Amino acid sequence: MARYTGPVCRLCRREGSKLYLKGDRCYTAKCAIDKRAYPPGQHGQGRKKTTEYGLQLREKQKARRIYGILEKQFENYFDKAERQPGVTGENLLRTLERRLDNVVFRLGFASSRADARQMVRHNHITLSGHKANIPSILVAVGDVIAVKESSLGATKLAEVKDIAAVKNPPAWLELDREQLTGKVVALPTKEQIDIPIEEHLIVELYSR
Secondary structure (H helix, E strand, O other): OOOOOOOOOOOOOHOOOOOOHHHHHOOOOOOOHHHOOOOOOOOOOOOOOOOHHHHHHHHHHHHHHHHOOOHHHHHHHHHHHHHOOHHHHHHHHHHOOHHHHHHHHHHOOOOOOHHHHHHOOOOOOEEEOOOOOOOOOEEOOOOEEEEOOOOHHHHHHHHHHHHHHHOOOOOOOOOOOOOOOOOOOOOOHHHOOOOOHHHHHHHHHHOO
16 A cells, blocks of 8 residues: 655644654654744745644645545544444544554554554564554454564564663553553543644534
């Protein structure tokens, strides 16, 4: 499947906020948003009037870029969230959080969602003891996510352990830092999803 391979710091600047796409770099003074807090391009510093549609579009693009999802796939997630009982926006965020690559990131097995996606793709992750190399798999309550130590080199394994040692996963996940395993103990709630997204704007966009 096609995916964005360009400079990810450009995406943060376009959205005007940190999307934490480059792991540790996003927490340092090297972060592009801290250096140049305006959109990229020669007209980036020009004044632009933001319309209601523009605000809605930016929220949708921000969510797509945080989770690394293409347009059509995002639309499919929204359609599924709309058919579920409850609040559509919260259903959407809950579904995105349950993606396997996001869970690997949330557990601290990778410094970014892009790294987590690569770990899944390269067969470094198992789901409830079974092979799992599809990043978009949705986890369920009771699922156990584990890092395959046998598939990682000594250096990479040490990096994973260092990241997990300082990571505090959300309450809906349970982490065993020694065994490098995590368990889904509940479905995520809106309060446990800490991404800077106003999901109601996305719902408004697709309702136009």
